[in-house]
Amino acid sequence: MNQLPWHAEHWARLQARRQRDALPHALLICGMAGLGKREFAQRFVQGLLCQQSVDGDACRHCRSCLLFAAGTHPDLVSLSFGLRKDGVQRSEIVVDQIRELSARLAMSSQFGGWQVALIDPADAMNAAAANALLKTLEEPSAQTMLILLADAPWRMPPTIRSRCQRIEFHLPAEADALAWLQAEGVRDAAAALNAAGGNPGLARVWTQEGALDRRMEVRKDLTALAAGRGQPLEVVKRWLDSEPAQRLWFAAQAAADEIKTRATAGSGPLASALDVEALGHWYNAANRTRESLRGPLRGDLLLLELLAQWR
Ligand SMILES: [Zn+2]
Numbered sequence: 001m002n003q004l005p006w007h008a009e010h011w012a013r014l015q016a017r018r019q020r021d022a023l024p025h026a027l028l029i030c031g032m033a034g035l036g037k038r039e040f041a042q043r044f045v046q047g048l049l050c051q052q053s054v055d056g057d058a059c060r061h062c063r064s065c066l067l068f069a070a071g072t073h074p075d076l077v078s079l080s081f082g083l084r085k086d087g088v089q090r091s092e093i094v095v096d097q098i099r100e101l102s103a104r105l106a107m108s109s110q111f112g113g114w115q116v117a118l119i120d121p122a123d124a125m126n127a128a129a130a131n132a133l134l135k136t137l138e139e140p141s142a143q144t145m146l147i148l149l150a151d152a153p154w155r156m157p158p159t160i161r162s163r164c165q166r167i168e169f170h171l172p173a174e175a176d177a178l179a180w181l182q183a184e185g186v187r188d189a190a191a192a193l194n195a196a197g198g199n200p201g202l203a204r205v206w207t208q209e210g211a212l213d214r215r216m217e218v219r220k221d222l223t224a225l226a227a228g229r230g231q232p233l234e235v236v237k238r239w240l241d242s243e244p245a246q247r248l249w250f251a252a253q254a255a256a257d258e259i260k261t262r263a264t265a266g267s268g269p270l271a272s273a274l275d276v277e278a279l280g281h282w283y284n285a286a287n288r289t290r291e292s293l294r295g296p297l298r299g300d301l302l303l304l305e306l307l308a309q310w311r
Contacts (some may be wrong), residue, residue: 004036005180006172014044014167015056024165025140028122030153031169034201037149040167041118045147048114049073064111074110077101078118093119095128102136105144115144122148123155130157137163171198188212197253211246218250219270225310226272236303244299245290248306252286255279273311282309 017023029037043057046068050058058065067073081090082097101117109115119125125133137146137160146164153161171177174193177200181189186207195215196203206212218239224230239247258268259279274282289306293299 004039005176006169007036007040010040010167010169011043011056018048018056023145025144026137026146026148026164028148028150028153028161028164028166029169030150030166032171032199033151034196034199034203034205035169035171036201037151037169038120040169041120041147041149045076045116045118048116048145049075049111051111051113064113075113075115076118077104077116078120080120081124091124093122093125093129095126095132098125098129098132098136102132105136105141105146109143113143116147117145118147118149120149121151122160123150123152125156127157130160134159134163172200174198177203195250195253197249206246211243214243214247215250215253218247219254222251222254222272222310223270225307226270232304232307235307236300239303240299244303245293248286248290248293248303251306252283252290255283255286259283282306285309 014023029041031037046058046060046065047053047056049064049068050060051062051064052059058068060069064073068076079093079097079101081093084090101119105115105117119133133146134157140146148156148160148164150156153166172180177193177198178189180200181193181203184204186192186204188207189203192203192207192212193200195212196206221230221235221238225232225235254270255272258270258272259276261268262276272279285306289302292302
């Protein structure tokens with residue numbers, strides 16, 4: 001991936017702090033998925049650990065860089081979902097992991113420089129884990145850096161957030177996003193960017209895995225259902241079979257487009273019988289359903305309930 005243009009400002013500010021010897025002990029790197037938070041964090045950490053970095057970027061051939069590339073740098077701890085005793089991957093970060101991390105950070109650095117801990121996704125810490133991390137944040141040792149990555153920082157306790165220097169990525173300007181997509185060789189960049197709601201990283205991934213076809217299919221399904229054609233049960237099955245969350249995003253987007261087009265052209269492309277207010281409710285319901293898919297309720301029932309309100 002080439003350098004992301006919307007990272008430049010955050011990068012420059014962070015490196016200026018580094019040069020003033022004013023780096024914080026904890027960074028919270030947040031913003032929606034698809035904007036390159038992970039790449040930013042990796043670049044920063046590698047540059048921090050590098051023994052001869054230039055303008056904050058790693059040299060890529062010193063001993064530290066080689067260990068980093070091999071994933072075995074002794075002064076870097078990366079924390080993500082661990083395994084349960086039965087070998088199944090957990091869906092949250094638990095307190096034992098944080099305790100282990102704090103113990104590692106309490107030891108001295110092998111290279112005599114920074115010790116870095118990366119927690120990703122930090123918004124997946126459970127309450128006990130967050131509590132344990134708070135102690136580490138309250139008593140930072142010199143030359144230690146905690147880096148928290150989160151798509152949804154609001155899920156983390158405010159006490160944690162307030163102790164971190166926040167770096168937040170927002171959607172870039174459309175022209176920047178389009179230029180980057182074109183440089184990445186994405187065909188039909190404008191359509192992809194539109195489908196992804198202006199998120200260039202998402203647009204790139206989606207064009208690689210057929211999301212634009214799925215988007216068209218969702219619109220066709222909604223049009224057919226609005227006309228009284230098509231079987232809701234059959235649509236539910238198809239949506240659940242592949243990328244249901246993405247399909248619901250496209251469904252909500254289609255409802256929003258219907259509202260917009262109606263305001264200018266009188267009728268929308270889906271020919272929905274819902275009035276503008278009902279379309280607005282349905283848009284919200286589609287987004288709520290998308291969130292609920294992660295929960296314990298049955299996806300087929302949630303989807304069926306949503307489609308029953310569509311006409
Ligand atoms: Zn290096």
